Amino acid sequence: MVLKRTQMLIEIAMASALAIVLDIVPFLSFKLWAQGGSISFAMIPIFLIAFRWGWKAGLLNGLVFALLQLIIEPMVVHPVQGLIDYGLAFPAIGLAGLFANSLKNAVVRGNRAGIWSSMIAGVLLGSLLRFLCHFTAGIVFFGAYAPKDQPVALYSLLYNGSYMLPAAILSIILLGALFSSAPILARTRSHV
Numbered sequence: 001m002v003l004k005r006t007q008m009l010i011e012i013a014m015a016s017a018l019a020i021v022l023d024i025v026p027f028l029s030f031k032l033w034a035q036g037g038s039i040s041f042a043m044i045p046i047f048l049i050a051f052r053w054g055w056k057a058g059l060l061n062g063l064v065f066a067l068l069q070l071i072i073e074p075m076v077v078h079p080v081q082g083l084i085d086y087g088l089a090f091p092a093i094g095l096a097g098l099f100a101n102s103l104k105n106a107v108v109r110g111n112r113a114g115i116w117s118s119m120i121a122g123v124l125l126g127s128l129l130r131f132l133c134h135f136t137a138g139i140v141f142f143g144a145y146a147p148k149d150q151p152v153a154l155y156s157l158l159y160n161g162s163y164m165l166p167a168a169i170l171s172i173i174l175l176g177a178l179f180s181s182a183p184i185l186a187r188t189r190s191h192v
Helices: 002-024 043-053 055-072 079-109 112-141 152-181
Strands: 029-031 038-040
Touching: 002 029, 002 038, 002 043, 002 055, 038 152, 043 055, 043 079, 043 112, 043 152, 055 079, 079 112, 112 152
Parallel strands: none
Antiparallel strands: 029 038
């Protein structure tokens, strides 16, 4: 049990570090807006941990990533906005781990359709929850940036959707390729 927990924590640390690198290296991350938001590969390591270890590990991985982002590239205008955009949004990605068991079962059975459907459902859930956090913070804290005649909610939808939708699609494509070529990555030591 201790070995398994140690392995999980090491993987979370490595995935958090990889996610930060994927988020800050210019040719791996496309910064779209001055107030934050980018199309990057950063969610992929968090999704991978969530699928390997479950939603609790996914939440922890997202939280560690959020704390590292706050240290390296903070975009905080108010403490509550910081909590929503970092403390809730990135851990929410880890809730993809709610589909970890169905993904692992599909891997064990060699069910490609099950692998894809579980992975897509998890990525969509994690991405949607993260989007909702950023969308809410955008309405409450960044409404002043909306064009004069545009409703703040529409502005936040377009702003946050412009990077979240491509990032979710990118995650689905790359995780799909990863699990198709190496499905064992979805399994932890106890599942091998």
